[in-house]
Amino acid sequence: MHEHVSEVARLRQQIADELESMQRGFSHFxxxxxxxxxxxxxxxxxxxxxxxxxxxxxxxxxxxxxxELYIDKIAGKQGQH
Structure with missing residues (x-):
């Protein structure tokens, strides 16, 4: 069970990292x-x-x-620029 939770957390973090990278790409490229x-x-x-x-x-x-991650990392930051 612990391995399952760890894998879900790892994947969730990877998705968040990709979204943050994408968000930076919106404004830096x-x-x-x-x-x-x-x-x-x-x-x-x-x-x-x-x-x-x-x-x-x-x-x-x-x-x-x-x-949820998209809303947090991308949509939620659109109005902050």
Whole structure:
């Protein structure tokens, strides 16, 4: 059980890290292909981690966690700039 909880926490942190990286990319990159490629790569990694997370807690809960993290890391910071 402890291993399961640790793995969920690790995946959650990786998703949060990718979202924070993506958020920085929104404001630090010039517009264009480089920015698009950077953000797409982050989204792909988040999707991969979400699928791993779903293995432990189910698809619905994994989606819920990713949405909560997105709101916290991206949507919540849009108005702060």
């Amino acid at each position: 010039a517009a264009g292909v480089a920015r698009h490629d950077f953000i797409r790569a982050r989204m792909e990694k988040i999707g991969d981690r979400q699928e791993e997370l779903a293995h432990y807690i189910g698809q619905q809960d994994a989606v819920h966690i990713v949405c």
